[in-house]
Amino acid sequence: MITGNLFADVADQLPDEQIMELLSAPNVRIERIISTGHATAPNEWYDQDWAEWVLLLAGSAGLIFEGETEPLPLEPGSYVHIAAHVRHRVAWTDMSVPTIWLAIHYQ
């Protein structure tokens, strides 16, 4: 039995986004991601082979999908399903508090 707390050991400032793998199985990967103001580099897109179900647990963020003009604002509790190969980027994350994400990648 593996147990822990998602809100433990959250740094206030990080040089880069921090990804902690919580589960890795043949069809599923679960990660905790901490962002402290990080965003995807301009003109870069995530284009993923697996689908993703992502939940924002703390902080706030804006997620933009290719072809959209405005980012989707995310607050604690917000979840989004992103199908495989749907291009998206993180437009912004909270500058004042850490943003905690739970990402479930699956095939």
Next chain:
Amino acid sequence: MITGNLFADVADQLPDEQIMELLSAPNVRIERIISTGHATAPNEWYDQDWAEWVLLLAGSAGLIFEGETEPLPLEPGSYVHIAAHVRHRVAWTDMSVPTIWLAIHYQ
């Protein structure tokens, strides 16, 4: 793109545990579960064909595994991995506030 908020529409009191399916795919199923003081019936056990990664988001609970004497206490942010066919039960959930779980079942 499917989006929503896990903390929306949470009833204070429910006659039974409420399960909302958030994602259903061939290898993964994601559910939000709301408990308002509910527990697994005495001497009943969950014995699941799929593994489960479960996260407590609000409230509190005690999870007991077969052969253990004390429940594992869960608070917001607590997560537990439960392998397939590991028998377990919910010993108790918070009586004062709703307990919100995110359950990821996978194979």
